Amino acid sequence: MSKKKDLQPYWRPNVRIVETLPDIKVVRTDFIINFIAVSLVVITGVYLLQREYRVFALSRSISNLEQQINVSNADNNKNLKLNQRFFEAANYVLELQSFYSAPFRPYHLIAELTQSKPEEMRFTKLSLSESVATKGKTVSFNINIRCEVPDLTVLNSFKSILAESTLLKPEGYTATIVESFQAKNVQTGFFPCSVSVVIKPIDEKSKKDKK
Amino acid sequence: MFTPKNKGLFVDVSEFSILAARTSSYKLPIVIEEIGELPLAGTSNEEVRQFLEELVDYKGATYFVSRCGVYPENRFVRYFEAESVNKAKDPQYLTNVLESEFEVDPANSFVSILDARDGSDLDFESAVTRKIAFCGGSNEDLQKTQDTLLGYGLYPDRMELGSVSTLGGLCDYTRFNSINSPILFFELTSEAATIFIQSKGQLEVARPIPVGLDSIYPILQRELGLKDESSARKLFFSNTFDFAEMGSKLMRKVIKELQASAGFYEVQTGQTIDRLFISILPKNLSWVAKTISDALGLEIMQPSYEAWLNSLNVKVSEGVELMNLGSRWMGLFSLMGEYHLREEVTSE
């Protein structure tokens, strides 16, 4: 009365009565099923408790924080106003800084030039001007000196003095010195000459490129 | 996947003794690692368990999963030849046959219907045989037997009728050894006896005879003038008395039945039975086989197990000696054979 799929070995029908056999495997299955079920509940329960505890802790922490923020809000508003006042006032100072932005004072420059010139040299004209380069928003300073020298070596030595001068090369600036001279004035015996100095801010970009 | 660490335990439990074998596992191929025998005579469950624990490690468990051959009192194996293949496929017809011819109550019994030619389960849809073997036992009896096994600490992974598995073993043995002449297989126990005749691995006769060992004790009592049957029984099983002379007297009824069946078979088929196979009976009753074989003029079969088992993928480890084990061990070893595998091989 059995079919092929539950084929018995030939000549060997199994006559045991399964229903009344002690279920030795089920004892283990029972344990495993219960163990898994209980573990699942315990794990999920612990997870839930942990979450709820965290919710509780967070709620407490939030109300604490809110209280603290409430308390400090008045102070904070005062601080913010102070801060605003500070920046407004500081702008005045910054404005003054912008106004006096030149790297040197003209009286220092004139004093430096007149004091460093060789004794044999005579200045006939001295001019100082600012020029604004719209591209790059920079300000350069041009110094033009017209002078007379008895000897061209004097002009050279003046030029090298200027090249050494720290005042002409403030930090962040570079100075270009160009001199020229004319034929000797027979009447005075001096060579009319001119020296021009251009003090330019160092181009940050080109500086970087060089590096 | 898993290599089974659990050993196999095969047990043949008859009323006389317990034969047991520990194997490497249940899944073929297996190796018989140890065998043992415990004669049963008022033996307690604890003693049986002790015997089994010497064979296998229970690892503290209550039961050891085992494969058992059993001989319940009301077991039955009946051969039936239907008039047609179609009738043999009709469950209702077969049920009627069981009830009317073999007095088996299908409602309260476990019944297995086998193809008598090879022992396979009868498939009602595709069966093409008229030769059928009914086997089984009453539910009550099987339950009692199963409870006995559990009492020994044996958890039956399989519980098989020893009579049928022995028959199967014998049939397969016959095929393996190409024995072409029919064999008379006689199973004798206290309350029942069955005559089987198998030829070339096919069952051709299975018939109960209304005698058992119990019916011999009154004769013995009378012959020897003993005061009661129980002392006759004691004497019968003791090793002290030589029954060789008295054997034919004691077994007269049995021999008559056997002669009748064998004669009928031989006349019907024209084949001559020349071998006798007797299962179960313990060593001290070896005179029974001798008496019958002398009376019927048959040769007693002494199976040589090792080669046969080898062919069934059952190896025998070195320390185990099967050489001198008699035919009563067939019941145990036949529990290990998967004969359908051999069928497939030979049919290809």
Added chain:
Amino acid sequence: MAGNSIVDKLKRYPLALLSLVCWIAIAIVIFLRGDALGNLESKENELSSSLRLVEGNAVSSKDLESQVERLEKDVEAIENRLFKKERRAINTDYLYSFEEDHDILIREVKLSEAEDSNHKKGGPNELKIKSAIVYNVSLTGGYQSFMEYIYSLYKSDAFIRIADLDITGTKNSGTESSLQAKLRILVLSEKE
């Protein structure tokens, strides 16, 4: 049939069944609670970062009040020293007044309408809240007096600086040479 067998199986594992019920209950609670935790976490983060900000403000505002007061006093002083554009005469007069302290002759002080390109809107040193008034000044005087004059321009109450300068010397031999100078000066003033 199938339903019954499931019920039968469940009946075999009462503990597992109880666990299953508990588990479902817990799962429902977790589901219903939904994202409460996430919301609270983000709210807490938000609040603690604003508290940190407030605390940071408090730390950086330490002594700020006195600094602001000092600075505002300075600002007030600066305000007082600025030229008021509309007071043209007073402004010009102020620039002439340097003559009194130095041995120089201020020939002309002329208000220029041209904006200084350095400080105008978009210039390199743009003035945002004030503006620069441009004056062209021409004068004569000795070298020493001239130097003192330009020094005093920078030290005066008004915020004055020289943008361009042109000096020509005459050739008076013997005595101190006399200089003619043209200056373009810038004076910080209130924005119009």
